[in-house]
Amino acid sequence: MPERRSAREILTLVTDPGTFAGLPAPTGGPGRDGPLGWQGYDAMRARAAERTGEEESVVCGTASVEGTRAVLLAFEFGFLGGSLGERTGDRLEAAYHHARAHRLPVVPLVATGGSRMQEGMLALSQLQRVARESALTREAGLPQIAVLRDPTTGGGWATLGAGADVILALPGAQVGFAGSRVRPPDADPAAYTAEGQLAAGAADAVVPPEELRETLGRWLRLLTTPAQEAPVPAALGTAGLPATGWAAVQRARARERPRAQDYLDAYFTHRRDISGDRCGGTDPDGVLCGFGERDGRTVAYAAQTGAATRPAGYRSAARLIRLADRLGIPVLTLVDTPGAANDAEAERQGAGAAIAEVFGAVAAARVPITTLVIGEGGSGGALALAAPGNTWATPDSYFSVIAPELAAAILKRPPEQSEATADQLRIRPQDLVELGVIRGIVDHPRPRVTSRPPPE
Structure with missing residues (x-):
């Protein structure tokens, strides 16, 4: 005892x-x-x-x-x-x-x-x-x-x-x-x-x-010293932009690419994680959530780790965003997932409802949210954490309606056409800027602002 x-x-x-x-x-x-x-x-x-x-x-x-x-x-x-x-x-x-x-x-x-x-x-x-x-x-x-x-x-x-x-x-x-x-x-x-x-x-x-x-x-x-806005993190990985869509995918999936832990360690002086969705679940391998100190002020974070995100991870992220919003603390989200977990257990745990929670929390937030895509941006499971109008990307990332291999399968194409499909989807960081999906691409060590103005 x-x-x-x-x-x-x-x-x-x-x-x-x-x-x-x-x-x-x-x-x-x-x-x-x-x-x-x-x-x-x-x-x-x-x-x-x-x-x-x-x-x-x-x-x-x-x-x-x-x-x-x-x-x-x-x-x-x-x-x-x-x-x-x-x-x-x-x-x-x-x-x-x-x-x-x-x-x-x-x-x-x-x-x-x-x-x-x-x-x-x-x-x-x-x-x-x-x-x-x-x-x-x-x-x-x-x-x-x-x-x-x-x-x-x-x-x-x-x-x-x-x-x-x-x-x-x-x-x-x-x-x-x-x-x-x-x-x-x-x-x-x-x-x-x-x-x-x-x-x-x-x-x-x-x-x-x-x-x-x-x-x-x-x-x-x-929890009592909020910042005004979360600055965009600097890129930590490979410099230079990918030549093709498939090259962007390969770079985003590279084992040696910096992950969420690396970005959070570089961004914050110190930080504290929150854990759990308060509904019986945790997803420590999928999402890291918490609050950290940067330049003496507080920024909240919800960071995907590169794995498929489980329902508990989405609910934890939604909990984090709602708490930060109530306390007036700006939020940084790091997007890095091949997509939401799609196994039977994830469905039983309410995958759709959990993702909807995050979409809703981001949409309703009154505090500024800053997003950086640091690796894979796979479908709605990634988009749920992205801030509309204030999403950035690193040179070694991609963002896609779905992974190229799965897109090819949906279109009833043979597997060998996955690479060509990646190009057609226009998922490279520079494509996303041109399409207006993201604001810009971050360089080393400062973000490069494109010609697109910030959202009003």
Whole structure:
């Protein structure tokens, strides 16, 4: 079992020394033995207060984390299992109000067993209050970064935890909607852990305690310092333009060609990935998503890695774009895929709907999106991530309605006509500029702007 820290201990672990200031606790609350008149409830609360030194199951306040001010909501598991009751809801609501009034990000440090039995449905209804406050904070454009401690179960996971923009978890923490006493007896315990939730796409990272302050601080800086626009990356691969369509295809498929990792490493001073589509899936081999620092400002990125993109990858990219748009952070997309995964499992996972999500997220975005095609641009699976009117290409890339071999097959041509088909499709970077499909071709080290003006 992982080490369980108290609310004060976790606050000391993640905040800059001497910066924490508690928020005033709302007055009032239920009468004797709580709203249900649960016999002995007052005595339980008194014992919990004596044991922990806290008056309720959550400690709310403001503090700096690696220099960034935030509102922190630290649960005290020693106080009736960190359970949510009416007074807990009062404190959380007041803390969210403070965050919005002062334009501060919110960091729930969650350790809870769920709703408080001694307050019945009145306790459960606090989840609606918390969800509303979280939604209002989201609408205000303020980030929420959750830290999942041991345990994070029940409604606390389903609101403050799983509802956050970025979800970090401590190693080995018990995380799941079903607590340990209400699960099926044959349930796989690994599914209810921080690591299990990461694998299922429900968390972004598992962070050791000694790295938590730095990681949390970096995330807070990234999500609160947006840039104005994402500059176009410089080309890293072969200079000079391909002579034929088939030559463009061969260059884009070359094993030695720079990939997304190379471009992201060259573009950002540092970066942090998000992980998962929040629907049970991840696609780490197909799409890299996250936020990075460039010239002291933040740019979000969704970068295809050269493999066929799976539905979870598209949903993760859509999640990234929507989050960046809400926080006012510009987006860089890197296009590099032979196309969307087209196996039967991809269809069962909703490939069409997932691609539609990305098209919709790009179309609806109010922040500027910059796209660079760095390799293969295969069909709609590539186009989904491309910014209309602001897409560029490297000399060792192509963009096509479909791969030349598949185009030849659709046209009922023999395989040996694939090369000629590539020329007919006009998929070279210079063809795409002439056709008006892309704005220009990037050189080394700066983008070469063509005669086409930027979109209005």
